[in-house]
Amino acid sequence: MRQVGSVLWPKLRLLQVYGANTGVGKTIFSSVLCRAFQKRFPKVHYLKPISTGPQHEADDQQSVSDASVLAAVHDELSRYATGEDGVAIVETAGGVLSPSPSGSSQADLYRPLRLPVFLVGDHQLGGIGTTISAWESLHLRGYDVKSVALFADDRYDNHSYLKDYFAERDVHAFSIPPPPERIADTTQDAQSMRQYYEYVGSLQRVTTFTDRLLEAHDKRISDLQSMPAEADESIWHPFMQHRERSKDTIVAMDSAYGDYFQTYTTKREDQASSKTETALLKPAFDGSASWWTQGLGHGNPQLALTAAHAAGRYGHVMFAGAVHEPALRLAQTLIEKMGNSRLSKVFYSDNGSTGMEVAVKMALRAATVRNGWSADDQILILGLKNSYHGDTIGTMDLSEPSIYNKKVEWYSGRGHWLDFPQVKMRKGQWVVEAPEDWEGAQATSDQGRVFDSLDGVFDFDKRKHDHSIYMDYCGAMLAGLEKEGKKIGALILEPILLGAGGMMFADPLFQRCLVESVRDKGLNAQSTGDEADWAGMPVIFDEVFTGLYRIGRFSAASFLGVDPDIVVNAKLLTGGLLPLCTTTASQSIFDAFLSDDKSDALLHGHSYTAHAVGCAVANQSLDIMMKMDRDGTWTGFKESWSQPGHETAPPADRKVGAWSMWSNAFVKAISHRSNVDYVFALGSVLAISLKDPAGASYASTAATGLRDKLFAGNPGEQWVIHSRVLGNVLYLMAAMTTSRETLEVIEEKVFTALE
Structure with missing residues (x-):
């Protein structure tokens, strides 16, 4: 499949002409700019990919995909990039949000190219609002609008107002005289327009714009090229050893759209055999989904509009003892759609690490209250080896340290970690492999249990033998801990996939059996008899990575067929746009914090708790993904x-x-x-x-x-x-x-x- 992205060449200066409305003079302005640039460069190119106007010239009846238009524009611009100084002007049709032949808006159609924009304002009645609205539509989609220009009209004087308006927003605005009245004689009319273009193209305000465009082009390239070295001097990157980093390995990202970053690196291809100038930017598929957050594409206009609306409606509002509609709706959606009858209360935080720390506090408090433990008791967390639940001190203290090969300095050994069977495909076959030294290794043959399909791994009804062995193993393990006098405050699992600890696919049946065991034969106090109450110990599911359709379902817990007492969601929660996390708990967990003493409350939070913009974007993101699930968007993959x-x-x-x-x-x-x-x-x-x-x-x-x-x-x-x-x-x-x-x-x- 052809993929095109942002275009940027050293010697080919690009400009895209948008109009605030139809009939505002885009083509006249394009002609003026062509004439002005011709005074400076030997080659000036003009391209209008889509046409409107007379019926015989319009493209609205053509069946043309956005991808084909983008590919054609990219190919044409590439042909202009010969290594010689030049300019290319790309003119749009109609207004900023006028539909393209495919039905998408032009602003969305051309967004992957992210060309610098020259916006032609509306000089007519109502044109001030139309022009500002057009600029905002481009701005929130990530375009750089270099200038706004329109015809000077003494009747409405839009140009005077807009010049001041855009100056306050650091956008250059100017006006030019309107074209002469049309002359009936076509020869005379053409001569009149030639004189007009020559005159206006030489105006100081027009040459000032051309100077600004050339300076902006050079500055964009200079800034892009200097970013890796400057970052090497001033940035401390996460999750990496900096002896392995240099200005030659740091990737500068000019923008991102859809599935792709638009990247620049100091390592460039040899262009000796190329007939065109080497582009400075190259699309790079976002293969890590930007650390598992990306769900609905970079630069998604629906999410951008939702965020802008929430920012305009609320900004940020205090959440302690208050509520706003986005937070309430999101909480209700999560409680309903998880399909877990245990869950009833949503606690907001800002990221998955913090949300997991909140979950641990919830579980330990509930277990301590029910079991009558004191502050002097050593309470452990039960989990799987190579688990990882975030970077706060509280969650790092619970992560199995071998994933770093060294102990982190604050690690105090508060976890009891179990090795576990893993699901793998080897040589075309799905197998479940037990660890070599695992006490439950009798569950598998030397080669592991083999399945004809991935569905076979999840068909628990046909894995009764495995279920029996896993339950025996888990029961014996719990009995051993009880005999040793261990106090276990919670079971924490990443359902199905252990993410940052090494991308391991845990046997879902083993995880299910582990949950069943701690509830059936678990240590400590038993349940109160309420089916929605926890038994043995609270069960926490860390779905920061695996939840919300990342592995195919809204709830990763549904693969196991068990309901946790606490669930943490983040990452895909906002479709990849903003940081936000929810920790959803059962009523019994919530009740453990109720008393007349404020010190018994869950005293955790931060200044941006339940940020209205994040909650609104999360609602929109979940709506989109739930609709995709309903309407069969993923049917082809499932087949x-x-x-x-x-x-x-x-x-x-x-x-x-x-x-x-x-x-x-x-x-x-x-x-x-x-x-x-x-x-x-x-x-x-x-x-x-x-x-x-x-x-x-x-x-x-x-x-x-x-x-x-x-x-x-x-x-x-x-x-x-x-x-x-x-x-x-x-x-x-x-x-x-x-x-x-x-x-x-x-x-x-x-x-x-x-x-």
């Missing part, structure tokens, strides 16, 4: 993973099981690569574990070569893949809006890179 005969079964008999946006055939194919240990895919997630003779661990560098190869691409490639690694594991994620066509090309690139 790739369905069992034989599924497609012909009556709709009422079809059961949606485990599925992925990455094709079944592709996952099987790469599992046969000689350098691949195993692979798995679920929802939008793909993880590839590479063989490392030195041993697979968080400190492994086995996957960095593949990561670098995908980002470098092959010579002449128009776009590349930006990805992240966790030790010997390279992972890729799609947004929930990524197309099948895009993923097919990515699959091909990955398959080739693994050779």
